[in-house]
Amino acid sequence: MTGGPLIVQSDKTLLLEVDHEGAEAARRDIAPFAELERAPEHIHTYRVTPLGLWNARAAGHDAEQVIDALLRHSRYAVPQGLLVDIAETMARYGRLTIEKDPAHGLVLRTTDRPVLEEVLRHRRIEPLLGERVDPDTILVHPSERGHLKQQLLKIGWPAEDLAGYVNGEAHPITLREDGWVMRPYQRQAVEGFWHGGSGVVVLPCGAGKTIVGAGAMAAAGATTLILVTNTVAARQWKDELLRRTSLTEKEIGEYSGTRKEIRPVTIATYQVLSVRRRGVYPHLELLDARDWGLVVYDEVHLLPAPIFRMTADLQARRRLGLTATLVREDGREGDVFSLIGPKRFDAPWKDIEAQGWIAPADCVEVRVTLGQAERMAYAVAEADERYRLASCTPAKERVVQDLVARHTGEPTLVIGQYLDQLDTLAERLDAPLITGETTVAERQRLFEAFRSGEVGLLVVSKVANFSIDLPEASVAIQVSGTFGSRQEEAQRLGRVLRPKGDGRTAHFYTIVSRDTIDADYAAHRQRFLAEQGYAYRIVDADDLSQDPDGRR
């Protein structure tokens, strides 16, 4: 019990000393129930949450294992209260199960009658339930399966869903592994998902989530509905599926603002599903258009609220969630758990990087100083104008130029928020600009050119944030961002973290105006990077020329 690598804190965080000899064993033992919150260089922080504990229960771990792991690896005595709390929390999962009864259909069953009585008395839950079959069993209307799970989780009695799934309309899909094979962790992710029934696979950007999706589709061998964030992502999914599976152009449909195709494999955007006209969602019927055997949710952490509501009605179908992080900025992690499913696979970002699937990254924050006139302008500006002013300082343009020059020959992205600034930059750098106004065709042409190496430098706006696939970008320069969102940072980092053919280091530059709100936001994002384990440096723009180039 003494001298272990783990320190249990009273706020239910676990500190893991990375350099300790027992660290790997400890990490393996705590990973099933604790979420990795921060992974800087020496001490990693895990958090034990009820959701995490229930995830562990769903994966077949019991409280004894969890407590044993804590006691075995802990350096100091573990607070008794925490252990009791863990045991109690874990014991709450599975007291209620949702099952398919041969005689009565969908039922909620309990192993602990008082619990059933307690939830029955709940104002929000009572209307979701039907007749009482016997003292331990109560009917559930199939359409309320999702809502029920949501509500039960909310009051702390998560139900285990054992009711199974409809097989859906069969549609053979196979992976075409010609010249590539699924990576071991992708295979594990697919297996983890398939055995669990429904759930979420957590993989960092660039780790090949699309392939996990394709693998799951092959396992299901059924018609599939894929929900993605936007049209570009939809096209990329389509390309990837055509490349990796036996599916042909005719079998894959796109259901978006512009096209409304419903085919055995249909890729729809969140946007089109969330469209609301006169209080109704006209495109919801898509969900019933076919007898889907599998529903794939790309970027679960961005799933909009209306999709949650629809998902509640889809509980009889297998659901796969793909995401880089379970952390949602709106805090709806619980809905992901109850409506899509528990976490089925998770690999720490750093581990995958260490396996060589993601390029190591060098993160540098470059600080520029505003000119005297700009400082005055900034000082007197309205609060809502300040960020734009600080972000768009011309001082940044020179730095961008320097950096681009330094990385000539490496595929480079310049990413920004403000169109004026991007326009100027594109002009100055003589590089193509992609914004929201660029047509899809043009966008795809430029991406293709970038991919092939024909174009070495792209200036892109926010659109680059989500689900575009630029395999060969190895330098990203961020000139302005959206108020320090952690998600955005993950996305942008993901842009440059794709595996590089030659194992080169990826570079991630953020250009920040000193002493302004821009620096404050940058600090936010940087903290996230450091927490993800990326060492970063802060360099003054003036010192940039003396910087040892960052090639470590």
Place this chain on the structure above:
Amino acid sequence: MGGRPPRAVPGGGRAAYPMVGACDDDLMQRRRGTTPRAPHPAARSLADDLRHRTDEQLTTLLLARPDLARPTPADVVALAARATTRTSVQRALERLDRGQLQTVEALVVAAEPNRAGTAAVEDVAALLGGDPTEALDRLWSVGLVWWTSSGPHPVRAVTEVLGPHPGGLGLPAGEVSSEYAAHTPPLPDDLPALLAEAPVAARAILDTLTWGPPIGAVPPSGPAHQGASWLVTHGLCAPSGIGHITLVREVGLALRGGRLHREPALQAPALTDAQVDPAVADRVAGAGARDLLGLLDQLGDLWTALPPRVLRSGALGVRDLAGLARSLDVETAQAGWLAEVALAAGLIADDGELTPAFSPTPEFDVWRSRSAGARWATVAQAWWESPRAAYLVGTAPNGGATVGALGPEVRWPAVRGVRADVLGELAGLPAGTAPSAESVIERLLWRRPLGDRRALTDAAEAVLREAEWLGARALGTLTSLGRALVDRVPTAELAAAADATLPASVDHVLLQADLTAIAPGPLDGALGRFMRLVSDVESRGGATVLRLSGESVRRALDTGWTADEVLDTLRDSSRTPVPQPLDYLVRDVARRHGQTRVGAATAYIRSDDEAVLAALLADRSLARAVLRRIAPTVLVSQADPATLVEVLRAGGYSPARESFDGTVVVERPATRRARPPVARPAPEPTLSPVDAALVRSVVATLRNAPERPVAGAAPPVTLSGSPQETSALLRQAVSDSLAVWIGYADSNGRTARHLVRPVRIDGGRVYAVSGESDSEQLFMLHRITGATTG
């Protein structure tokens, strides 16, 4: 059916719990495991008995009954008189365990038929169904029983305090009522035959009355009425007042099979005996103790930043308490306890300002600078001695108002006794024994049979819980720290023990690129202070996670650190290199630090005409205003504005005064008023405990007291004594039909001596037969200055 039982001992409930002093001796007894055995020399009275006790036995008596030792009794007679007052006997009874109490009851019942007031040990044993020797020894040693040549004799007041129904028995046949005089109770042997013919209703009544209370109300008609009549007719019960019957004592005893108690409890209930590794328990306790120190630290920081207001009731607001619990991430109950402990240790206090608030005291800063062990020892001893029952916070005892933390209602001095009892119980076990909380509480209820069961249970549960928070108890067993606390070792020793048990503090931190510093163990001393200054705590526990931010670094710079000093200290105390972003952060903050200057001046002079200001600066007549130019158009001075205006006017200038917002003000003489006086709370009464040292001196006094003259000799010239002693002595004289000398003040204030034989005492009047005459005279009790047996 069933009248209300007369309470055997009035004044149960919370207040009836023995005060702390009593328990030390109990504790010692328990720890030693034996009761001092003494030969019981036949004595004529309690005083006689006491006179023959050894010093050690007197010490035992005084420690067990501290109320006898203060004020120091003049001699053994006074001691005996004080020991037989009702109040003192009452207190002594409250300190008996269930076994001893049952023995006292049995003794009183057994002694009842005997005119001499003694009982045969065999009778007592029969009533108890067990060997009373040990209990009798203890009763003797606390002076509730003395021995005559024929057996143990309970002190008269015991019989009075226990009331007419000891053990729930009715009055004996001889005393029950005049109507009963015609009957004799049936012999026990005849009883079964008699009961066989009893009507059902009569049987039911008997069943109810057998184990007490022995008095029942009789309905005016119906079978119960007939049953009651049958019982009275056959001499089993006697009428007792209008519409009530009482079960005759002899019958009751026979129905009980000769035993006095339904559940004899001479022996203490067993404690469950789960075992844990004491070393593991100590480690858990060490972590708990560290946690506690961390939480108190945090509490101090929180309340330094934002001291919560003191409500008019003197308590902390419910919302503030909830806020504290949230900030500390503990349950409200624990938050309330923490606040109470901090108050008890003098770490926080009502600051007494106009709008009073609870804030850390200077003592808090001193406390903070001590070693972890010393900090723990201070807090632990404060808890151990505190007359405040923190667990009452948030409850509404007796349906009254909710008790607020830190308020006056939390005070319940008896909780000290509960602490001593509960932890003392655990201390009596071998190390590592972890009895269940239920069994400990069961044992406590046995030990304090007269306490309010619920209040005791609540208090004991709270004590067990709090001991765990403190680190005095862990995994159900008393830790070595807890043991030291119970043994009342001196603070320095306790601190040393705690220093050895608490996880050792670390002398380094790990710095990370996400601007956190992690201390992989507790931080103390200089490094702790530095890290607290330069960073903010993010999470506590085995380790401490600290976050460095621009704000926290600036705080360090504000107190005079330079960027290089901060970085050097960080480098020296870190096992890992200082990450580049941290280095950059510190330098960046230092770069901006002090760009804006703030200073104090009591007045300024401003003018758009720089030349005028230059002239002022140069003017020697204004030298005493000590002007300084801080900007081309602004001068500042340390003189107050009024003076400055005068000085300028005297120098021939014509300044105008302006207010803070720049408008010109017209001066008026200020009127001064004093602040209303702030009411200060009355100081707490202080009382030094009755301890071994005090008792030694008392015993010495007793030994050195001049012998009182024996019977027949001339009475002392003046008679004086405390009213309690006097009244006890007179009552004793009444019951023993003894003559006493009394000092009596007449209406002129002259004191005269009388030899009287008190007959009865009633409502402050003493009826006595005086001297030679046979007629009863009336003496007012309050005029009797003292009494002594002749």
